[in-house]
Amino acid sequence: AKVLLTGASGFLAGWVLRYLLEKDYSVVATVRFQEKADYLKSLYPNKDLTFILVPDMSEPTAFDEAVKGVDYVVHTASPFHFKINDPVKDMLDPAIKGTTNILASVNKYGPQVKKVVITSSFAAIQDYSKGARPGHVYDETQWNPATWEEACTLDPHFTYCASKAFSEKAAWDFMEKEKPSFPLTTITPPMILGPMLHDVSPETINTSSSVVYSLMKVEGKTIPPTRVPVWVDVRNVAMAHVLALDNPVTDNQRYLVSAGNITWEQICIYLRKAFPELEGKVPTIPDESEEKEFFSTDNTKSIKDMGIEYISLEQSIYDLAKQLIDWVK
Numbered sequence: 001a002k003v004l005l006t007g008a009s010g011f012l013a014g015w016v017l018r019y020l021l022e023k024d025y026s027v028v029a030t031v032r033f034q035e036k037a038d039y040l041k042s043l044y045p046n047k048d049l050t051f052i053l054v055p056d057m058s059e060p061t062a063f064d065e066a067v068k069g070v071d072y073v074v075h076t077a078s079p080f081h082f083k084i085n086d087p088v089k090d091m092l093d094p095a096i097k098g099t100t101n102i103l104a105s106v107n108k109y110g111p112q113v114k115k116v117v118i119t120s121s122f123a124a125i126q127d128y129s130k131g132a133r134p135g136h137v138y139d140e141t142q143w144n145p146a147t148w149e150e151a152c153t154l155d156p157h158f159t160y161c162a163s164k165a166f167s168e169k170a171a172w173d174f175m176e177k178e179k180p181s182f183p184l185t186t187i188t189p190p191m192i193l194g195p196m197l198h199d200v201s202p203e204t205i206n207t208s209s210s211v212v213y214s215l216m217k218v219e220g221k222t223i224p225p226t227r228v229p230v231w232v233d234v235r236n237v238a239m240a241h242v243l244a245l246d247n248p249v250t251d252n253q254r255y256l257v258s259a260g261n262i263t264w265e266q267i268c269i270y271l272r273k274a275f276p277e278l279e280g281k282v283p284t285i286p287d288e289s290e291e292k293e294f295f296s297t298d299n300t301k302s303i304k305d306m307g308i309e310y311i312s313l314e315q316s317i318y319d320l321a322k323q324l325i326d327w328v329k
């Protein structure tokens with residue numbers, strides 16, 4: 001069977017691509033730049049892996065060609081950074097239109113498509129106005145209530161989170177209105193950590209890996225406050241996308257794929273334990289203003305329907321930091 005994978009150059013997609021090829025799917029991957037295609041092809045020279053350049057997924061016809069003849073679609077591409085000049089152009093448009101365009105292209109040119117899986121985010125679930133919210137448990141029934149106006153005026157972190165909420169909502173609205181022949185599954189991971197397979201440098205490191213990277217070179221004593229208190233390993237998230245493709249139980253379902261709570265202090269503890277040479281670079285003293293209690297997440301649906309066995313934080317931090325250690329030396 002053939003899978004269309006969008007945003008194949010990304011951190012998460014690197015693992016989705018590996019698992020798809022390991023399961024002997026043929027893969028048509030979209031990327032924005034030819035160099036990224038060349039790099040990925042060099043990793044899997046003998047696999048059935050081809051590329052289509054999609055420079056701008058906000059274009060209505062962006063995915064029309066790509067969906068032709070594929071059996072499944074995995075849409076991971078979405079801007080995930082905080083360098084936003086124009087919230088609509090830089091973040092909201094590509095996120096939302098990228099999502100609705102691919103669904104419309106499948107509906108029009110992909111009658112053979114059996115399933116679409118979209119990478120949403122825990123950012124589409126969390127209500128940021130409620131803050132740390134001790135005792136609250138988030139699950140798949142909840143939504144980030146961000147408004148368009150807030151998304152366009154508040155800080156870039158908020159804009160990114162809203163972009164994920166709006167694009168996932170747009171996807172479910174599309175399903176409701178257009179009643180296409182294919183089912184949809186959305187995956188809503190919190191902060192994704194773990195080893196990287198994609199092509200990165202210290203300058204181009206993806207946003208979530210940069211959290212750990214930055215804690216490896218603080219060179220001060222105080223641990224910065226935890227920004228995102230829930231996490232999951234990239235391998236669990238990637239496998240969830242692949243498992244959902246041919247598992248009918250997941251049809252038209254949303255999955256909170258979360259390993260549980262995390263603090264920046266815990267990351268620092270595991271970093272120092274695994275790499276004693278980071279002494280003096282990884283901070284030791286928690287920020288006094290740090291909130292001690294946060295909301296938690298309920299991952300039981302992901303375990304029940306997909307049998308996910310969550311990778312431990314210690315393992316995930318170790319596997320990522322092992323790759324980053326040369327950069328900080």
Ligand code: NDP
Pocket residue numbers: 006007008009010011012013031032033036055056057076077078079080094119120121122123164188189190191192193206207208209
């Ligand atoms: P990356 O930045 O590594 O990957 C993002 C991917 O989207 C890249 O392939 C990138 O292409 C592509 N992309 C970004 N902006 C655009 C655009 N304007 N038009 C077309 N493609 C674009 O981050 P992740 O791998 O972490 O993110 C993958 C998905 O996972 C995203 O949907 C993200 O929202 C979601 N997610 C990530 C979490 C995390 O903590 N990492 C948590 C929850 C959800 P290029 O390489 O050309 O820049």
